[in-house]
Amino acid sequence: MNKFNSPLDIYKILPKTNCRKCDLSTCMAFAMAVFKEQKRLADCPHLDEKVIAQFGGTASKRPGMEKFQEKALEELRNKIRGADLSSRAELLGGRSNGKGLIIKCLGKDFEIDREGNIISECHTHAWFAIPFLNYILFAKGKDVRGEWVPFRELKSGATWNPLFEQRCEKPIKEIADRHPELFEYLVGMFSGASSPAGKINSDISVVLFPFPKVPVLVCYWRPEDDLESQLHIFFDGTADENLGIEALFSLGAGLAGMLEKIMLKHC
Secondary structure (H helix, E strand, O other): OOOOOOHHHHHHHOOOOOOOOOOOOOHHHHHHHHHOOOOOHHHOOOOOHHHHHHOOOOHHHOOOHHHHHHHHHHHHHHHHHOOOHHHHOOOOOOEEOOOEEEEEEOOEEEEEEOOOOEEOOOOOOHHHHHHHHHHHHHOOOOOOOOOEEEHHHOOOHHHHHHHHHHHHHHHHHHHHHHOOOHHHHHHHHOOOEEOOOOOOOOOEEEEEEEEOOEEEEEEEEOOEOOEOOEEEEEEEOOHHHHOOHHHHHHHHHHHHHHHHHHHHHHO
């Protein structure tokens, strides 16, 4: 019996028509729902019964998202144990402390020791830990160019973009619609910087630094006349050289989830 290792494995066997007959907006969103055991392959009306049977028939027979994250984290920690962290510090925009290295993420210090443990005053969720460890291990240390591009224009971004819009941009837009103070909060709490009008002429824009060499530009357009509000997230043109597309997606989803929890707690 076949097993799925990621939502992308599921997406590959779907018709990619975005017909919405599964009650979700895109096939990528459906793939994520199946992976998280919220949907079954059989909920897609276009899949042949033989294909459904080939891949196990129900989502309950596949590893859930938490199990997938635990496995990914353990593999990354094993690689950290064999890495020369001190030599990576300057390349990544961090600093060595003898025990490992320290990197400033969203204005906060995060320490990684030689066993792959992440130490910070902030709670570290798997959605953040996975891209964090990926950044430490695989980032090429490319300097930021200041050329902002949408997620879909990054390497392999077009495939993941429907899911990125659903899991990252849409939830943050809904928060911004309800809480106009969101952007002031981002600037104050996470050392963000209000971005002046430039190439992307939005009503409000804030630059965040989840990692020193992976900045994120969040742009928001207020509703006007018959047009609803919009929110889009842009990355520096070097982002896909410092993080793979799956880690960038995980980072965006983690940011959205974190903001949702913060706003629920404080508002």
